[in-house]
Amino acid sequence: MKPGATAPKPARGVGLAILGIAAICQRAYLTLWRQPILIISTMLFPLVYLLVLGNSLNRQLRYIPIAVVDESGGAYAAACRRGVMALQSGRELVNAAFLADREEALRGLHRGTYRGVWILPFRLSPKGLPPTFVGDNTDRFSFDALDTALRQIWDEVSRGEEAKNIVSAVRLEAYPYLDYLTYLGPAVVCLSIFMGSMVSGGLQVLEDRMYGYHEGYLVTPISTGALVTGNVLAGTIVASLAGMLVLAAVLMLTPVSVAGGEAVAAGATTVFLTSLAISAIWFLLFARARSASVLRGMFGIINALLFFPSGALYPVESYPKWLQAVSRVDPLTYGLDALRNLLLRGSSPATAYADWVFLLTFALVCGVLTRVLFRREI
Amino acid sequence: MIFRESQALEPLFEAPPFLDEPVRPAPAPRASAIEVDGLTKRFGDTAADDAVSFSVATGETYGLLGPNGAGKTTLIRMLTTLLPPTSGTARVRGRDIVRDRPAVRALIGTVSQAVTTDENLTVEENLSVQGKMYGLFGRGLRRMIDRRLAQVGLTERRRQVTRGLSGGMRRRLEIARGVLHSPHVLFLDEPTTGLDPQSRRSIWEMLGQLKSDDSELAIILTTHAMDEADFLCDRVAILDRGRILCEDSPAALKRSLETGERTHLETDRILAAVDREAVLAMGGRNWRSHGETAIEFQSRPGEGIGRRAAQHLEERGYRIRHLTISPVTLEDVFFSYTGRALRGE
Numbered sequence: 001m002k003p004g005a006t007a008p009k010p011a012r013g014v015g016l017a018i019l020g021i022a023a024i025c026q027r028a029y030l031t032l033w034r035q036p037i038l039i040i041s042t043m044l045f046p047l048v049y050l051l052v053l054g055n056s057l058n059r060q061l062r063y064i065p066i067a068v069v070d071e072s073g074g075a076y077a078a079a080c081r082r083g084v085m086a087l088q089s090g091r092e093l094v095n096a097a098f099l100a101d102r103e104e105a106l107r108g109l110h111r112g113t114y115r116g117v118w119i120l121p122f123r124l125s126p127k128g129l130p131p132t133f134v135g136d137n138t139d140r141f142s143f144d145a146l147d148t149a150l151r152q153i154w155d156e157v158s159r160g161e162e163a164k165n166i167v168s169a170v171r172l173e174a175y176p177y178l179d180y181l182t183y184l185g186p187a188v189v190c191l192s193i194f195m196g197s198m199v200s201g202g203l204q205v206l207e208d209r210m211y212g213y214h215e216g217y218l219v220t221p222i223s224t225g226a227l228v229t230g231n232v233l234a235g236t237i238v239a240s241l242a243g244m245l246v247l248a249a250v251l252m253l254t255p256v257s258v259a260g261g262e263a264v265a266a267g268a269t270t271v272f273l274t275s276l277a278i279s280a281i282w283f284l285l286f287a288r289a290r291s292a293s294v295l296r297g298m299f300g301i302i303n304a305l306l307f308f309p310s311g312a313l314y315p316v317e318s319y320p321k322w323l324q325a326v327s328r329v330d331p332l333t334y335g336l337d338a339l340r341n342l343l344l345r346g347s348s349p350a351t352a353y354a355d356w357v358f359l360l361t362f363a364l365v366c367g368v369l370t371r372v373l374f375r376r377e378i
Numbered sequence: 379m380i381f382r383e384s385q386a387l388e389p390l391f392e393a394p395p396f397l398d399e400p401v402r403p404a405p406a407p408r409a410s411a412i413e414v415d416g417l418t419k420r421f422g423d424t425a426a427d428d429a430v431s432f433s434v435a436t437g438e439t440y441g442l443l444g445p446n447g448a449g450k451t452t453l454i455r456m457l458t459t460l461l462p463p464t465s466g467t468a469r470v471r472g473r474d475i476v477r478d479r480p481a482v483r484a485l486i487g488t489v490s491q492a493v494t495t496d497e498n499l500t501v502e503e504n505l506s507v508q509g510k511m512y513g514l515f516g517r518g519l520r521r522m523i524d525r526r527l528a529q530v531g532l533t534e535r536r537r538q539v540t541r542g543l544s545g546g547m548r549r550r551l552e553i554a555r556g557v558l559h560s561p562h563v564l565f566l567d568e569p570t571t572g573l574d575p576q577s578r579r580s581i582w583e584m585l586g587q588l589k590s591d592d593s594e595l596a597i598i599l600t601t602h603a604m605d606e607a608d609f610l611c612d613r614v615a616i617l618d619r620g621r622i623l624c625e626d627s628p629a630a631l632k633r634s635l636e637t638g639e640r641t642h643l644e645t646d647r648i649l650a651a652v653d654r655e656a657v658l659a660m661g662g663r664n665w666r667s668h669g670e671t672a673i674e675f676q677s678r679p680g681e682g683i684g685r686r687a688a689q690h691l692e693e694r695g696y697r698i699r700h701l702t703i704s705p706v707t708l709e710d711v712f713f714s715y716t717g718r719a720l721r722g723e
Contacts, residue, residue: 007560008518010484016513023510026503027496034498034539212492216555219458220511221484376479378460 012221017229020222024230028200028237042199042242046192047249053313054181061145063095066116067105070098072124076157080120080131083153093149109136116146126158185250186339187312189243190332193275194306196242198299201235202282206292218376228283228371232363235279236272243271250343257346266349267342273359274335278306280366281331287373310336334358409471411436411563411596412457416466419452426452428620429466434613436562439589439597441611443604443708445716449620450600451491454567457598458488471562484512487561489552491568497541501532501551504540505558512559526554529591530584546577550584557588557595566599570606582609604708614708616715623715631711637663637676638706638714641684644672646697653694657687671699679706 011019032038068084070077084096097114099105105117116135123129133150135143208214217227247267250256258264285298309316309323310332316324327333338352413433419426427449434440442450455461457468459479467474473481495504502523509519527533530550540548549569556564569585570578589595601607607614608628615625624631632638641662648670658665661683662675677683684703692698 008514008522010513010518010559011515012484012513019510019513019515023507026510027499027507030503031496031498212490213494213496215460215488215490215492216494216508217511218460219483219486219488220508221480221513222511223480376459377462378455 016221017223017226020220020226021230021233024217024227024234025237028204028234031204032200032238032241038199039196039238039242039245042196042238043192043245043249045195046188046246049191050181050184050188050250050253054179054184061142062092064093064115064142064146065095065097065113066118066146067097067099067108067114069100069102069105069117069119071102071122072120074124076124076126077120079157080118080124080153083157084118084150087149087153091149093145106134109134112136115139115142116150118150130154130158182254182256182344184313185254185256186336186343187307187310189247189250189271189339190274190310190312190336191307192246193239193243193271193278193335194303194332196239197235197275197278197282198295198302200238201232201279202286202295203292204235205231205283205286206289206295209289210291215378218378224374224376225371228367228374232276232279232283232367232370235282236275239275239279240272243275244268247271247339256343258343259346259348262349263342263347266352267339269356270335270338270342270352270359273356273363274331276363277331277335277359277366280363280370281306284366284370284373287370288375306330306332309333312336329362331359331362409436410434411438412468412470412598414457414466414468417453417456417463417468418465419449419456419461420464425464425620427456427463430617430620430622431466432615432622432625434563434596434598436596437589437593438612439585439599439610441607441614442598442600442617443602443607443614443712444600444617445602448617450617451567453617454488454490454565454598454600458486458490458565459483484559485562486565487556487559487563488565489549489556489567489569490565491571495540495548495551495555498539500537500539501527501543502536504551505555508555509558514559522558522560526558529557529588530554531580544577546573546580549573549577549581553581553584553588560592562594563596563598566597568601569599570601570603578603578606582606585610604712608708616712618716624711628708628711632706632708633680635679635706635711635714637678638710639677639679639684640674640702640704641677641687642672642674642700642702642704643684643688643691643698644700645691646699647671649673649691649696653691653696656690660686660690662687 010016066084068081070081081098084094087093088096097108102117102119105114105119108114109117114136116133119132119134121129121132124131131150131154133147135146137143205214208217251258251264258267281302285302286294289295305326308314309319309327309330311327312332316327316333319327334355338355341347341351342349410433415431416429417427417431418429430449430453432440442453444450452461456463457470457475459475459482462476467476469475470482470485473485475482496507499507505523505526506519509515509522514522523536524533527536530553532547532550532554535543535547540551543551553566553569556566566585570581573581585597589597597610599607599610611628613625613627614631616623616631626634654665654673657675661677661681664676666674668674675687684701688698688701
C-alpha cells in the first residue's frame with residue numbers, strides 16, 4: 001500500500017444510513033439524467049391525456065340529430081316546433097328534422113340517424129296528451145341533454161302566458177368559469193406522479209432484482225430500513241420531478257387561479273408528498289415480487305384502484321359506498337384535493353395541511369410494512 | 379507432423395512443470411480469514427450443501443471447483459449473508475455470518491455472476507454509489523476510487539458510461555467495485571466466465587496485483603475453469619453434490635493421482651513386443667497405439683516414466699522421432715473425483 005493511501009475510515013450507524021440513502025437517490029437521479037426519455041415518456045402520457053380527454057369532454061353537446069313528428073298540427077304543436085327551432089339556432093344543441101311519419105322517424109332512430117324522436121301526438125294539449133320522447137339511451141350524455149331540453153320546452157308551452165311572469169331561479173357560480181380541461185389539470189398532475197413512480201420506482205426495483213443489481217445492495221452493511229427508505233425516495237425523486245413539470249405545464253396551459261407564489265410552493269410540496277406516498281405503495285407491492293411480469297399484471301389494476309376512485313374524472317360523492325371507502329384511503333384523493341383547492345379554488349396553502357398529514361402518514365405506514373416484508377435474502 | 383532428432387529432445391526430458399514450481403515458503407501460521415464449520419443448506423429434501431467445512435487463511439486464495447449444481451453458488455450466497463444456512467456455522471474474521479451480519483457485510487467484498495453495475499452510470503459513478511453504501515464518502519471515497527481504478531486499469535475510462543464497456547472491462551469494474559472498501563475477504567463467483575482468453579489472462583494478472591498490494595486479502599473463488607484455479611489458487615476444494623471431495627494445493631492434488639501424465643511417443647520402426655512389455659513394466663498404463671509406430675500411454679505423475687521409457691527405447695536402438703510428455707492437469711484431478719458422465723440435475 002502506498003504511503004498516505006491508507007484505507008479511509010468508513011461511516012457506520014446513522015452516517016452510513018444517510019450515505020446509503022443518498023447513494024440510491026444519486027443513482028436514480030443519474031439514471032434519469034442519462035435517460036431523459038424516461039421522464040419525457042412519463043410526462044407525455046398525462047399531457048396527451050389532458051389535451052385529448054380534456055378537449056373531447058370539454059365542449060357543450062352540439063348538433064344532436066333529432067326527429068320531430070307533428071301528428072297534431074295544433075297551436076301547442078306549433079309552439080313546440082318553434083321551441084325546437086330556437087334550440088337549434090340558439091344553443092345549437094340539436095339538428096332537427098321535421099317528419100310527418102312516426103314510423104320513419106323511429107326507423108331512423110334504430111339506424112342511428114337520430115338520437116331522439118319527439119312525437120307531438122294528435123290530441124296534444126296540457127289537459128290531453130303530452131309529447132313523447134323516444135331517445136337513444138346507448139349514448140347517455142345526448143339522451144339526458146335532449147330529455148332535459150325537450151321537457152323544458154313542453155313546460156314552457158303548457159304553462160302558456162303565465163310562464164313569462166315567473167322569475168327564473170337564482171344561480172351563482174362561486175368560482176370563475178371552469179372548462180373540463182381546467183378541471184382535469186390537477187388530475188393530470190396526479191396521473192404523471194403515478195406514471196413516474198411506476199417507471200422509476202416500481203419498475204426499477206423489479207429490474208434490479210431480475211438482473212441482480214439488487215444483490216450489490218444486499219451484501220453491503222447498509223441497514224434494511226435505509227435500503228427501503230432509499231428506494232422509496234429514489235422513486236419519489238423521479239415521480240415528483242415529472243409531477244412538477246406537468247404542474248408547470250398545467251399552470252401555463254389552463255386558466256387556473258392560483259393565490260400567489262406561496263400557493264405554487266404548496267402545490268410543489270403536495271406533488272412531492274403525493275409522489276412519496278405513491279412510491280411507497282409501489283415498493284410495498286413489490287417487496288417480495290421477483291419478475292417484471294408482475295408489474296404488467298398489476299399496472300392496470302393499480303391504475304384503476306388509485307386513479308379513478310380519487311375523483312380525478314368524476315366527483316367522489318356520486319360513488320357507491322365501497323368505492324367511496326377505496327377513495328378514502330387512496331393517497332391520490334388527498335393529493336388531488338389539495339391541488340384542486342390550490343389551483344382551482346385559489347385557496348391558501350393552509351387548506352392543504354390536512355392532506356399533507358395524510359400523505360405523510362400513508363407513506364410512513366407503507367414504509368414500515370415494506371420494512372417488515374422485505375427480505376434481505378435472495 | 380514435425381519430426382525431430384532425438385538429440386534435440388533433451389529439454390523435453392525435464393520433469394513436468396509442476397514439480398519445478400518453486401516450493402512456496404510455508405506460510406507462517408496466520409489468523410484465519412474465514413472458518414466454515416458444517417455448513418448445510420437444504421431446499422426441501424435435497425441438500426445443496428451438505429456439512430461443508432473448510433477454512434481460509436489471511437492472504438490465501440481458495441478455489442471452489444465443481445460441476446454445475448455442485449453447490450458452489452449456494453455456498454457463496456450463505457457466506458455472503460444472502461442465504462441463511464439450514465445448519466452449521468461460518469465466521470469471517472471471527473464474526474458469525476448469521477448472528478453478526480452487518481459486521482460480516484462490512485468485512486467482505488463480492489463479485490457475483492449477476493450484473494451489479496448500472497449500465498447507465500459511468501465507471502466512476504458506479505464506484506461512487508457503491509462506496510457510499512459501504513460508508514465511504516468525500517475525499518476518502520475519491521482516493522479509493524482513484525486507487526482501485528488504477529489497479530484494474532480503468533483510469534482512462536472513468537468517465538465512460540458502463541454500457542459502452544467490453545465484457546472484460548465490465549468484469550474488471552465489478553472487481554474494483556468488490557474491493558473498493560478494502561474488504562478482508564473477496565468472494566469471486568466465476569470471475570472469468572464468458573470472457574475471451576486475453577481478458578481472462580488480464581483479470582488473472584490483475585488479481586495477482588491486487589493481492590500483492592494487499593497481502594492480507596483472502597480470496598475465495600468459484601470456477602469450473604481448471605487452468606484458472608491452477609493459476610490463481612493456493613488451495614482448491616473439489617465440490618460435488620454439496621460435499622467437499624478433496625482439498626489441497628493444486629500441485630499436491632495432481633501429484634496424488636495414480637495416472638494422468640500422458641506420454642506420446644513416435645519411433646522410426648515398429649515397436650517389438652518385448653520393448654512394449656518393458657515400458658509397461660516401468661509403470662505405463664492405458665496403452666494405446668496410433669498406427670504402427672506411434673504410441674500413447676499414461677503414468678503416475680512426477681515419476682519421470684515417460685522420460686525413462688524414451689531413454690530405454692533409445693538404448694534399444696530405436697530413434698525417437700517425436701516425444702511429448704503432458705503433465706497432469708487439475709482437470710484430470712477434477713474428472714477423477716467427479717467422473718465424466720453428464721448428469722441430469
